Each structure stands twice: as structure tokens, then as C-alpha cells.
Amino acid sequence: MxxxxxxxxxxxxxxCAGVRRALEIVEKALEQYGKPVYVRHEIVHNSFVVDSLSEKGVVFLESISRLPKKAHLVFSAHGVSPEIESTAAEKGYDIIDATCPLVKKIHLQAVSYSSKGYAIIIIGHKRHPEVMGTAGQVDESLIVESLKDVGKLPEIRQKRIACLTQTTLSADDTREIICAIRKKFRGRKIAVLNDICxxxxxxxxxxxxxxxxxxxxxxxxxxxxxxxxxxxxxxxxxxxxxxxxxxxxxxxxxxxxxxxxxxxxxxxxxxxxxxxxxxxxxxxxxxxxxxxxxxxxxxxxxxxxxxxx
Ligand code: SF4
The missing domain is CATH 3.40.1010.20 (4-hydroxy-3-methylbut-2-enyl diphosphate reductase, catalytic domain)
Structure with missing residues (x-):
């Protein structure tokens, strides 16, 4: 009743589409190559998903320096820096990239704006793998987690600034942070690339x-x-x-x-x-x-x- x-x-x-794709990639890698399949970092941030895949023979790890030769190594949906990519390539691993295409797009934006002389500000969580992967795309970047951090930003020598965002931020908080950045660097050309997916x-x-x-x-x-x-x-x-x-x-x-x-x-x-x-x-x-x-x-x-x- x-x-x-x-x-x-x-x-x-x-x-979401990025998570579905990343999980399908791991399942297909298991099917095609058998276990173990190695995944750098949790494929997606959910312990139930990670535990279920571990039971099927997926090994999750943060450091990729000691895998067997020719190991099948999947990069998680959050993406990695070029440094990690080249370490994996140098070691001869079979790299399978499950980075969400929307994260890949941010990597390209970072590289493109940086090469045009823009200072890069990334709005996101400093220790989140996605932000670390994006920051690693360029030689120099500043990371802003909160409104408070905007006040602590150093002087920027470049005339132009590109603001990129982590894909999973609060849209409301990000709007406020962008306003504060515009205010702090009034007079500069600021390209805002809102990458919240x-x-x-x-x-x-x-x-x-x-x-x-x-x-x-x-x-x-x-x-x-x-x-x-x-x-x-x-x-x-x-x-x-x-x-x-x-x-x-x-x-x-x-x-x-x-x-x-x-x-x-x-x-x-x-x-x-x-x-x-x-x-x-x-x-x-x-x-x-x-x-x-x-x-x-x-x-x-x-x-x-x-x-x-
Ligand atoms: S960027 Fe968006 S679509 Fe891609 S994995 Fe993250 S939450 Fe999903």
C-alpha cells in the first residue's frame, strides 16, 4: 500500500559518455589480451567499478615504472601528462588511451593557447589527475581552486591569459572565480574556455x-x-x-x-x-x-x- x-x-x-567509453575500453582490452590489464589510476572514480574490474584481472596503479615488458596499459578517463605518456612509450608498453575526448580537447586548448603566448590559468583541483594531466601539457600554468586562490595569484607578465576549467566543477562557483580573475587582471585580454562538460x-x-x-x-x-x-x-x-x-x-x-x-x-x-x-x-x-x-x-x-x- x-x-x-x-x-x-x-x-x-x-x-556519462566518457565513463561508458573508458569502461568499454577496459572490458575490450581484457577480452582481447586476457589478464592482467594495467590501468594507470582508477579508470573512473568509483570504488564499486574499480573493485569489480580488479576481480576480473585489472591491476590499478599510480606508478607505471615497473610493469612487465609489453604490458597492456590503459590511461584512465581523466587523462595523463605528456611526461607519463612518454615514460610509458619509452618502456615499450602497449598504450591504450581511455582519456575522455572532452579532456583531450582541453589538453589541445592548453597547448594551442600557450604556444600563442597566453598565460594559462587552470581552474580546478590541484591534486585531481585531470588537472595534473592538463597542467603537464604546458611548461607553465597557474592553478586556481577557489575564489581565495585568485587573490594569491602572482603578477602575470603575458598580456593575454587563457582560463581553462576542469570538466567536473560547479558551474556557479566557476562563474564567480572567472569574474574575480577578470577583475584582478582588468585590461588584459582574457580567453575564457569553460570546459565544464x-x-x-x-x-x-x-x-x-x-x-x-x-x-x-x-x-x-x-x-x-x-x-x-x-x-x-x-x-x-x-x-x-x-x-x-x-x-x-x-x-x-x-x-x-x-x-x-x-x-x-x-x-x-x-x-x-x-x-x-x-x-x-x-x-x-x-x-x-x-x-x-x-x-x-x-x-x-x-x-x-x-x-x-
Ligand atoms: S569529461 Fe564529462 S563526459 Fe568526459 S568523463 Fe568526465 S564527466 Fe564524463
Missing amino acids: KNGKKIIIAVPHGF YATQNRQNAVKALAKKCEAVFIIGSENSSNANRLREVAENAGTKAYLVSGEKGVPPGALKGLSRIGISAGASTPEILISKFISSLNRKGWHNIETIGTEEKKIVFRLPERFA
């Missing part, structure tokens, strides 16, 4: 609408997932209690008490099975009334590398 407890699911949520934007927009209708929002994803963290912040900034949980076990005790309307979304690296399991656990607690908010995004498919196409 239905009670008043309602679950609202944000659309779109979960896997379609998947990040669509999921954030859906969560904004979701948060307005719910007493609490649960974002399903891993703690190290940048886009899942941003979704939690977007919900919180919209005035709702928001939690980032890896699954039903991550729900803090008492978090559902007294609520009648909760929202669910998931980061771009969260598989649908985790969302289904989360909803099933809520069903068992008496939450049966389910609806969605938002509209399906256009299905985007990125081409696989030639060898798997």
Missing part, C-alpha cells in the same frame, strides 16, 4: 531542480568523485540537506527520520546498479512512491580507439 513517502530521482544521473552541467541542473522539491538529497557516488561531490554541494547550496553516499550503508543513522520526500541522484561515474540497490533498500523501508524530475539527455557516444572499433 502506498504511503506519503516519496522518492524523486533526478534525470539525468549516473554514467555537458554531463556535469546536465546533472547539476537536474539536482538543482530536485533539491527544491525535497527535504534531503542523496547523491550516490564515491568520496573521491569530483562530480559527485559537486552534486552534493549543488543540492546543499539550493538549501537542502545533502549526503554523498556510496550506497545504502553510507546513509547516516536517523537521516531519513521524519522525512516524507527525498531526492536521489548519482555522479557520472556511478553505475546504475548502485542506484537500483539504493532504491530497493528504501523500498524495504516503506518508500514506494517514486517519480522523476528533469529530462533525459541526448545520448552521446564517443568513438572507441581504432583497435576496438
